[in-house]
Amino acid sequence: MKEIEEITAKLIAFxxxxxxxxxxxxxxxxxxxxxxxxxxxxxxxxxxxEEAKPEKVKExxxxxxxYAFLLAEKYGxxxxxxxxxxxxxxxxxxxxxxxxxxxxxxxxx
Amino acid sequence: MKEIEEITAKLIAFxxxxxxxxxxxxxxxxxxxxxxxxxxxxxxxxxxxEEAKPEKVKExxxxxxxYAFLLAEKYGxxxxxxxxxxxxxxxxxxxxxxxxxxxxxxxxx
Amino acid sequence: MKEIEEITAKLIAFxxxxxxxxxxxxxxxxxxxxxxxxxxxxxxxxxxxEEAKPEKVKExxxxxxxYAFLLAEKYGxxxxxxxxxxxxxxxxxxxxxxxxxxxxxxxxx
Amino acid sequence: MKEIEEITAKLIAFxxxxxxxxxxxxxxxxxxxxxxxxxxxxxxxxxxxEEAKPEKVKExxxxxxxYAFLLAEKYGxxxxxxxxxxxxxxxxxxxxxxxxxxxxxxxxx
Numbered sequence: 001m002k003e004i005e006e007i008t009a010k011l012i013a014f015x016x017x018x019x020x021x022x023x024x025x026x027x028x029x030x031x032x033x034x035x036x037x038x039x040x041x042x043x044x045x046x047x048x049x050e051e052a053k054p055e056k057v058k059e060x061x062x063x064x065x066x067y068a069f070l071l072a073e074k075y076g077x078x079x080x081x082x083x084x085x086x087x088x089x090x091x092x093x094x095x096x097x098x099x100x101x102x103x104x105x106x107x108x109x
Numbered sequence: 110m111k112e113i114e115e116i117t118a119k120l121i122a123f124x125x126x127x128x129x130x131x132x133x134x135x136x137x138x139x140x141x142x143x144x145x146x147x148x149x150x151x152x153x154x155x156x157x158x159e160e161a162k163p164e165k166v167k168e169x170x171x172x173x174x175x176y177a178f179l180l181a182e183k184y185g186x187x188x189x190x191x192x193x194x195x196x197x198x199x200x201x202x203x204x205x206x207x208x209x210x211x212x213x214x215x216x217x218x
Numbered sequence: 219m220k221e222i223e224e225i226t227a228k229l230i231a232f233x234x235x236x237x238x239x240x241x242x243x244x245x246x247x248x249x250x251x252x253x254x255x256x257x258x259x260x261x262x263x264x265x266x267x268e269e270a271k272p273e274k275v276k277e278x279x280x281x282x283x284x285y286a287f288l289l290a291e292k293y294g295x296x297x298x299x300x301x302x303x304x305x306x307x308x309x310x311x312x313x314x315x316x317x318x319x320x321x322x323x324x325x326x327x
Numbered sequence: 328m329k330e331i332e333e334i335t336a337k338l339i340a341f342x343x344x345x346x347x348x349x350x351x352x353x354x355x356x357x358x359x360x361x362x363x364x365x366x367x368x369x370x371x372x373x374x375x376x377e378e379a380k381p382e383k384v385k386e387x388x389x390x391x392x393x394y395a396f397l398l399a400e401k402y403g404x405x406x407x408x409x410x411x412x413x414x415x416x417x418x419x420x421x422x423x424x425x426x427x428x429x430x431x432x433x434x435x436x
Contacts, residue, residue, distance in 0.1 A: 003112040007192050014196050018203060019210040023373040026158040026166070030150050031372055033173065034252055037146040038365025041139050045358055046321035046350040049135040054184055057135070062195035064142065064177055065188060071170060075163055079174060083116050086171035087123050094127060101128040103264035132264040140263055143361055147256025154249055155241040155430035212373035221330040225410050232414050236421060237428040244376040244384070248368050251391065255364040259357050267353040272402055275353070279398060280413035282360065283406060286391055293381055297392060301334050304389035305341050312345060319346040 004079050008069045015070070029071040036063035113188050117178045124179070138180040145172035222297050226287045233288070247289040254281035331406050335396045342397070356398040363390035 001009070015021060040060035043052045072079050093106040102109075110118070124130060149169035152161045181188050202215040211218075219227070233239060258278035261270045290297050311324040320327075328336070342348060367387035370379045399406050420433040429436075 003189055007189050010193060010196055014200065017205050018208045020208075020212070022210075023212045026161060027153040027156070028158075028373050030146075030153055030166075031249065031368055034143075034146045034150050035365045035369050035372060037139075037143045037173075038362045038368075041143050041358055041365075042362050044136040044139050045362060046355050047136070049137075052135060057139075057180075057184060058186055058191050059195065059198075061177060061180060061186065062191040064146075064173070065181075065192050066195060068170060068173055068177060069192070071166075072174075075166060077167055077170065080112055080116050082167050082171040083174050083178070084119060086168065086175060087119055089168075091123065096126050099127045099129075101131075103129070103132045137264050140259055140358065144256045144260050144263060147253045147259075150249055150256075151253050154253060155246050221407055225407050228411060228414055232418065235423050236426045238426075238430070240428075241430045244379060245371040245374070246376075248364075248371055248384075252361075252364045252368050255357075255361045255391075259361050262354040262357055265354070267355075270353060275357075275398075275402060276404055276409050277413065277416075279395060279404065280409040282364075282391070282395055283399075283410050284413060286388060286395060287410070289384075289388060290392075293384060295385055295388065298330055298334050300385050300389040301392050301396070302337060304386065304393060305337055307386075309341065314344050317345045317347075319349075321347070321350045 004069065007065075008073050011066055011070055012073065024070060024074075026071060026074050029067050029074065033064060033067040033071065036060060036067060040064055113178065116174075117182050120175055120179055121182065133179060133183070135180060135183050138176050138183065142173060142176040142180065145169060145176060149173055222287065225283075226291050229284055229288055230291065242288060242292075244289060244292050247285050247292065251282060251285040251289065254278060254285060258282055331396065334392075335400050338393055338397055339400065351397060351401075353398060353401050356394050356401065360391060360394040360398065363387060363394060367391055 015024060040057065040063075043056040043060060069079070072082070094109070098109045099106075124133060149166065149172075152165040152169060178188070181191070203218070207218045208215075233242060258275065258281075261274040261278060287297070290300070312327070316327045317324075342351060367384065367390075370383040370387060396406070399409070421436070425436045426433075
């Protein structure tokens, strides 16, 4: 079994043991992901990157991944494929010769 | 090479071709992840889950994953491990006999 | 008419001319507020505070306020009162002698 | 003193008593606002609008407002003015005859 399939299977087993599938509609999963992204961000509040505690980052990032994998599963997305497709797409939006060394957004390049 | 390692390697190659490593400190990666989580949420705004366009969800979820993988890489986290550890931890916070069929938060169970 | 009442009345007139009340349930207003908060954050992505463009901040902050006022109105909250109440509450969580000059969260003080 | 000026003055007094001005740069205020927006959203997670607890909404919305007012103050924005300006701008993006009764985003109208 592939890595992401395996993680997702574990997340689903956890969910189903608790009969939580009824709550996990895509909209609420996206809401949950946003809440966890906010908690991740809290690790950095009033701080530099270096001052953030890795243990807190780890915990919150794990939650972000959990909801992201569950949402991907709802739609039957292959995570590897959608990320590689997006990289491809971004390569067009951010051609190396224009984007190199600048953080400017594509619509202002 | 494992799946997540492979995705991460592709993301880093994309980043390094553009010399973007200088911008990608952990705090800004967490900020970027939040922005993308917000764009993902926009797929569901004023809509039911069913009305959201899967194509939009796919695009934005891919961006969320991209920044989540890049952030994990910054800390040397093994994504599979941190998610499985969190499942373990949540199993204690949400024991099946108490949590089954209810969406109540652990501190109110 | 008080200032916030006046702003809120204008927001509601704008909404009602477009017959958007049907979409503006509290949950979706909170979702909209999060999306706008993300767009506000984008003004600072890969940047220092000084590098962010005030014009972009202004636009996005206005959107955050718009949804915040609309949500407050849904519940009949008096914005001034709820903020002053929260300041009062935070004064207890963050007593001056403990909190002075430190960004530590109240539960770690 | 106008209402918003008064709220802002109270927030600044609270901040200055604790010597927190040093942490309150615009970027971190925008980060804080996002975290609070996420906590507000949590009031609605796995729930309908009706199931959300107004008391939780009130608390979190107050925090959103607090950071929004503090950020506006940093830039010297007149909150009433920027919201009214945005309404004006949105009136052009969403003309009544096109936008009435539809939640479609302006770029798809």
